Amino acid sequence: MTISAIRSTSDPVDCRPAAVAVDAPLHGDDFANRIRSLIRAGDEHASPFRMIGQSLEWRQVLKKATQVASTDTTVFLQGESGTGKEVIARFVHRESPRKNGPFVAINCAALPEQLFESELFGYERGAFTGAQQMKAGQIELASGGVLFLDEVSEISPMVQAKLLRVLQEREFRRLGGTRLIKANVRVVAASNRDLQQAVADGRFREDLFYRLQVFDIRIPPLRERRTDVPLLADGFLQEFARTTGCASAGLTPDALAVLLGHEWPGNVRELHNALERAAILCEGGLITAEHLSLQVSRIVTPRRAPRLSDVERRTIEQVLRETDGNKSRAARRLGITRTQLYGRLRKYGLAPA
Ligand SMILES: Nc1ncnc2c1ncn2[C@@H]1O[C@H](COP(=O)(O)OP(=O)(O)O)[C@@H](O)[C@H]1O
Ligand SMILES: [Mg+2]
Known part of the structure; x- marks a missing residue:
């Protein structure tokens, strides 16, 4: 049975060949050297793993991904569709001690609950009508490597409970089976939805949320970089x-x-x-x-460095958005006093009349 939701390392890799272009060190010489070596590795044309980006936001993503890759910690990637979550998941795999093991990607939203469950955990012969032979699930197939759970917010409550057990006890049973099987996988999960909100809405188990959220990386949308x-x-x-x-x-x-x-x-x-x-x-x-044939929502003059005042105004606007308009918090985040913030709001016409 081939199911488009599931891909493994043997499939064509959907990653651009990489130019990890990082000009300024974010954190110490070691990190800078590490990133530089990534640039060299990615520069080779043969490399199918090209990650492009020089913005501070993207370099922060790479920094966190690099920090966590060498561990066996569960990683949670949060970002809108198309931001590069899978690119980063593959990067974590490639840079991890499990790099010689498989990378198995499964889209948790693409299959109905029961099919998804049997894909994930596999089944024993006779587990249900039509189960004529034992079949290993994706957790087993990912053994020694990384299991990438894409759109993890869409997992049903029943499968959430089983997945929690995999993360807690590191073991599971095939459907219809009694034997406990060791789960030797590192989980990288991704979501374009706010998982915390899903917990608040009662759609996602809080205990599973904390298991997944051990190390989270937010990948900013392209318009923010x-x-x-x-x-x-x-x-x-x-x-x-x-x-x-x-x-x-x-x-x-x-x-x-x-x-x-x-x-x-x-x-x-x-x-x-x-x-x-x-x-x-x-x-x-x-x-x-x-x-x-794209819509332009704002006019940007290319090849001109932005004026400092533009950058300042945009930063203030962004921080105000992030703090829901709370001036004290915004001022703290910006490292200025409230009075200074009010001065700038007036200067840029952002203050309420
Ligand atoms: N930094 C990047 N450099 C090069 N290609 C990228 C980068 N980020 C994303 N892409 C490409 O954009 C597309 C979407 O990336 P993907 O990781 O599948 O996004 P997501 O999983 O968040 O939906 C893919 O073709 C991917 O190779
Ligand atoms: Mg994706």
């Missing part, structure tokens, strides 16, 4: 030229402005797909704004 857009675009265009023969002569300034101004609700995946389409339409010439 727009400086990565030109780098990603460049990397993808090179990739298309190499793999599909769709070489383009580059982007016009208009096209770049469109890329920088788009909100990217589908994140890196949307960028990848938009450029793939454009690379075909441009027939070897320059990619123009028309080839991209």
